Amino acid sequence: MFASMILDILYKDNHIVAVNKPHGLLVHRSSIAKNASEFAMQILRDQINQHVFTIHRLDRKTGGVLLFALNEDTHRAMQKQFAENLIKKTYRAIVRGYTEDEGVINYPLKRDDGKIQEALTKYKTLQQTEIDVPFGKFNTSRYSLVEIYPQTGRMHQIRKHFAHILHPIIADRPHGCNKQNKMFKEKFNMDTMLLHAKSVSFNHPYTNETINITADIQSELKRMIKQLKFNSSILND
Numbered sequence: 001m002f003a004s005m006i007l008d009i010l011y012k013d014n015h016i017v018a019v020n021k022p023h024g025l026l027v028h029r030s031s032i033a034k035n036a037s038e039f040a041m042q043i044l045r046d047q048i049n050q051h052v053f054t055i056h057r058l059d060r061k062t063g064g065v066l067l068f069a070l071n072e073d074t075h076r077a078m079q080k081q082f083a084e085n086l087i088k089k090t091y092r093a094i095v096r097g098y099t100e101d102e103g104v105i106n107y108p109l110k111r112d113d114g115k116i117q118e119a120l121t122k123y124k125t126l127q128q129t130e131i132d133v134p135f136g137k138f139n140t141s142r143y144s145l146v147e148i149y150p151q152t153g154r155m156h157q158i159r160k161h162f163a164h165i166l167h168p169i170i171a172d173r174p175h176g177c178n179k180q181n182k183m184f185k186e187k188f189n190m191d192t193m194l195l196h197a198k199s200v201s202f203n204h205p206y207t208n209e210t211i212n213i214t215a216d217i218q219s220e221l222k223r224m225i226k227q228l229k230f231n232s233s234i235l236n237d
Helices: 041-047 072-083 158-163 178-188 219-227 233-235
Strands: 008-012 016-021 063-069 090-098 101-105 120-131 141-150 197-203 210-214
Touching: 008 041, 008 210, 016 041, 041 063, 041 101, 041 210, 063 072, 072 197, 090 219, 101 158, 120 158, 141 158, 210 219
Parallel strands: 063 197
Antiparallel strands: 008 016, 016 063, 090 141, 090 197, 101 120, 120 141, 197 210
């Protein structure tokens, strides 16, 4: 699927490199996806002919800004910023239904080992749309385009939080709505999870400069923004 891929490099200096990770590409090898043979870490390493260290992770199904360090000292410094919640991340997603104009989701999440962790997500609604596609007992279907600001970094936090408030992200499995996901596959030939890591902002560990990195929305999310009749001017924002 990703053979001979060249990753879109968004930022690079002697310490940090950022790429726009495609939806469906694993960040690195994982025991939960043993059938996968291509990984962002290895593709980038071969592309720039330099060893890289993963600073953070994105779900396989999520596209957008992904950071790597080019040396161990930078890796440790950036991991410390993430651990202290000093790095600001912004996501965009298409979710089922009409969300509130803005909201805060404060809902603890359980890890695989059973440990409960506090989790906090803020969001605002950018646009809403209603299309003439019947769903269930309704004659139309409603969707929201939201901008999301996770305040903590738990596994699948955004996906679980929007499922919790009954506005699941489209094409999210297993946290989303299976009936909606099936409808999108059958009607729009679309099964890419519509969650995009739009931007990351942090203080450079060596220069202390504020670095803001933004990734363009990728093709399937662009297509669905137009297909669902959102105002496409959002693509330039």
